[in-house]
Amino acid sequence: LYDRDGWIWQDGQWLAWRDAKVHVFIHTLHYGMGCFEGVRAYAGPQGPQLFRVAEHTRRLVESAHALDIPLPFSEAELIDAQRESLTKNGLSSAYLKPTVFLGAEGLGLRAQGLTTHVMIAAWDLGPYLSPHAASHGLRALTSSWARHHVNISLCRAKTSGHYVNSMLALNTAVKAGFDETIMLDPEGYVAEASAANVFLLRDGVLHTPEVTSCLQGITRDSVIQLARDVLGIEVKERRITRDELYTADEAFLTGTAAEILPLRELDGRRIGTRAGAPPLSEPMAANSVTARLQHLYRQAVRGELDAYRHWLTPA
Ligand code: PMP
Numbered sequence: 384l385y386d387r388d389g390w391i392w393q394d395g396q397w398l399a400w401r402d403a404k405v406h407v408f409i410h411t412l413h414y415g416m417g418c419f420e421g422v423r424a425y426a427g428p429q430g431p432q433l434f435r436v437a438e439h440t441r442r443l444v445e446s447a448h449a450l451d452i453p454l455p456f457s458e459a460e461l462i463d464a465q466r467e468s469l470t471k472n473g474l475s476s477a478y479l480k481p482t483v484f485l486g487a488e489g490l491g492l493r494a495q496g497l498t499t500h501v502m503i504a505a506w507d508l509g510p511y512l513s514p515h516a517a518s519h520g521l522r523a524l525t526s527s528w529a530r531h532h533v534n535i536s537l538c539r540a541k542t543s544g545h546y547v548n549s550m551l552a553l554n555t556a557v558k559a560g561f562d563e564t565i566m567l568d569p570e571g572y573v574a575e576a577s578a579a580n581v582f583l584l585r586d587g588v589l590h591t592p593e594v595t596s597c598l599q600g601i602t603r604d605s606v607i608q609l610a611r612d613v614l615g616i617e618v619k620e621r622r623i624t625r626d627e628l629y630t631a632d633e634a635f636l637t638g639t640a641a642e643i644l645p646l647r648e649l650d651g652r653r654i655g656t657r658a659g660a661p662p663l664s665e666p667m668a669a670n671s672v673t674a675r676l677q678h679l680y681r682q683a684v685r686g687e688l689d690a691y692r693h694w695l696t697p698a
Contacts, residue, residue, distance in 0.1 A: 384506075390471045392464045392503040395456070397471060403502065410485035410497050415544025417484040418446035421639045422465065424505075424698065425684045426475040432695040433469070433479075434639075434684050436462055438601045440481070446540035447483050452499055454483065461501070462696070468505040469698035478508035478640065484543070511640040512562070517677065518666035520645030521562040521636070523576065525625055526552035530566040530574035530596040538596055546578075553577035563636065565628065565649060568596035573623040575600075579638035581646065582606065583631035584672050589618040590627070602637040602680075605694070609679045612690075616672065625649070632658035635673045643677045 389400040411417035420443045424431045440458045447454045456464075465479055486498035510517060528551045531538050536545060549566075556564035556577075565581060568574040575581055575597035582591045582603075589610050591603060610616040628634055634646040634654050645667045647654055654660065661667070667674045683691045 387506075389506065390468070392468055392471075394500055394502075395460075395464075400504075403504070405484075405500075406487045408487035408490060410487065410490070410494060411543060413490065414492065415542070415547065416450060416452070417482065417543040418443060418450060418452070418541050419480055419482040419543060420541060422479040422481065423508075423639050423684070424469055424474065424477045424479065427686045427695065427697075429697060431469045431475050431477065431698045432684075432686060433462075433465060433698065435601050435605065435694050436465055436696045438604075439639075440465070442541060442599070442601070443481055443483065446537075446542065447499075449537045449540045450542060452483060452485065454501070455499055456501055461503075464503050465505070466696065466698045468503050472505055474505055474507060476507065477505045479503060479505040482543075508640065511638070511642065512644070516562065516644055517642070518645075519663065520647035520667060520673075522648040522663070523563040523565050523646055523650075524556040524559055524561040525650050526555065526564045526566045528552040528555070528566065529569045532569040533595055535569075539594070539599055541598060549577040563644075563646070565625070565646075566596075567625065568592075571624070572596075573625055573628060576636045576638075576641075579636035579641040579644070581628070582635055582637065583623065583628055584633040585627070585631050587616065589616055589672070590623055591618065591620055592623050593620045600637055600639075602639055602642065605680065605683065605691075606637050606643065606676055609676060609683065609691075610672075613679055613688075614672070614675060628654065630657070631655065633660070633667075633671055633673050635676070643673065643680050645671075645673045 390397045391403040420439045422439045481503045552564040580600040580603040629652040636644045
């Protein structure tokens, strides 16, 4: 990602992509104290549109506040910079990574007077995994690594250092030949995937873990609203056990990068056998709740659903 054309916003200025560098003593590199967002923009009829940028920016500001990192920019300034990063880079659809990190004024846990830096990079990411993963879904392994606990870290904050835990879990699963991992909370209840929330469908009702160990995903919220208000499906936020995923009628993951990905198998158990799910070699049926939500989400992000146009912000 070093060597490419483009512009990165850092601390109020536009830097040429190749010149956006930091010193090796940057504090966040050493201890992971920082936070970030992942935002997508989609090509609409009137140009690129940021999806739920106000909610993402609010979560970034709240992550920094929870971590006690002073932020020298307002939400409005950060939203403007995200909009401009699309036009400045000539992007029609994009993934944006606003990131807050601490400066190199001191090392050690007691370092004082560290400056806060904010950067926003935007580029054309494309699908998170592959178009095949979106239609045919994923095989996942339940992780032996527990997800965070509310008394160990700040689970609402999208903290840089949290992702060590996600990567330990994901890498173990990928090395074992799986596409994803499902992480349990320290008490053994389902939390989330490595960088996505999880839902299951059973007898026509959607269930998703309550927000304790898992991130309060913005896609999770979008899917809850679309399921309840457009499809008329009841959604319950509660504690879920892994065997409920094994025996679900359908399951899927949600995230800004991942969008909505079917979860087809967990720990070697194919999901939805009793409900007549097709074999893994075939895509999810078009009338499945997963496929219907994927379709609605795709419409929402492109501005094709009038009721959800307020989720979009033009560049
Ligand atoms: N959980 C984790 C750990 C994540 O990193 C993400 C991606 N931001 C999500 C869930 C999904 O959140 P969102 O829908 O807001 O992208």
